[in-house]
Amino acid sequence: MSEPGSVNETTGAADGSLPLGGDTTPTGALRWRGISFEERMAGVDFRVGARAHITVDSDVCRSCTTRGCVTACPANLFAPTSDGGILFNYEECFECGTCYMVCNSEGAITWTYPDGGHGVVFHHG
């Protein structure tokens, strides 16, 4: 099993000791190994429903110049396509609302909740 977010594979703290993990920068600051986005999301419980609870009208997106959703979405679900549209995947969505809030194109994002019992389940929220 992978250990997403671990600082240093050789100095895990599972034994309760206080290991000195991480790389040290010239200023002495400990730097953390970045983890991939897939690893980051791997620990989140998503009970994916059959219905897409958010839909994106890619035609509207083509005229958008800001594309705030692409970087702001914490689940990284909005991908720009080569033809200027937006590709969207609802499956690993936190249901936070960031996308429709930062969207400045009326009607581009249709936002609802997933069907009852589906979607993200936070166990340590």
Added chain:
Amino acid sequence: MTEPSAFDAVVVGAGPAGSAAALALARAGRSVVMVERGPFAGSKNVYGGVVYGRVLDDIIPTWWNEVPVERWVVRRSTMMMTEDQSLAIDYRSHAWGVAPYNGMTTVRSHFDSWLAGQATEAGAQLVTSTVATGLVRDSAGRVIGIRTDRDGAELRAPVVIACDGVNSLLAKEAGLLPRAEASHYTLGVKEVLDLPAEAINERFGVRGHEGVDIEILGCTRGIPGGGFLYTNAETVSVGVVVSLPHLAEAKVRPEELIADLKAHPSIAPYLRGSHLREYAAHLVPEGGYDTMPTLAADGMMVAGDAAAMTLAAGLWLEGVNFAIGSGYAAGRAADRAIAVGDCSARGLASYRADLENQFVLADHKRLRKAPALVLSERVQQRYPGLLCDLAEGMFTVTNPTPKAGGLRVTRAAAAKHGVKLRELAVDTIRGMRIFG
């Protein structure tokens, strides 16, 4: 399938506001159903630091003996940082570690389920995995129930209490919050990291059930917001909360801000060797008093995050207690309205009056100008660095050069960060007016 008007009240959402509302109604002998879209109470909820339980004293006596607590916060630190400096006001209290306590860290799936359990024990009904898809109105436009996604089944009652969270689709549908402004909301992102209890105790200087909450300014690359780090029993939670429009404008991914914070020399030593257990994101309604929706309509009230009740006033960052306070008040107002047979907006007006007379709206009203000051450019981008340089100027020993006086160090720090002394004075007075 259509449910008859079998209930006195329908509560949407089994978060702290909804459960408190249902508890108040059930205790008054009213039939009440809570509709929760997640598989269990708290499953959609995230918070960022501390739950202050004083609000529960009158509702659940000696609640601290049964609440699912992770740690009782005995150390609360407010930290200002730059890339490689930090300055903290670190307060520690023995009293906060013994009953009746002050604040706790908890896990929302546990805490919210516990509070929902209080409501169901009192007689409320909890229906999970069910979305309220819309309002049911009579011919006069009064709210008389909700539609659900259970084969379109309706739940009817003389009063609906919308505790459906920060995105409250019901408040929008009812016209109570015609349009949500992005600038009134922040995005919180949080990592929960596994760390053995012994490591937490050693690093944070605590033991047993003692916990620490660190709130941080200056760690968000100039994007208005802040960061936090707090201890749970065997995990620590670290994250940032940032203004939505500024985040979008900055084109920075939210998890990068957490990575920055975790790498900071003042934070990294706390987290060595920890592993990511869960990543989470949630919106926070931070606009305060002036951005709240209308709280009641004919047959309907709004409470908790749905009513923008989170208090984000810099020194004070509270939400769950405001949700409980507003939800409980809504439940009691519903009971009074049902008793006199008037669930119109006028009949439900005692809800707002009650909130004005207690901490919920009294605090919000008094601190209504705080969110703007806390998120202002100088407080966010200049003062953390200014204060860190001030500390560095005062505490760096410069022998054989004689010590510079406090005023000279202040002038130098202010000049370096582009702040005029007049602006510093203006903001100090502004802060004293808001917080004093």
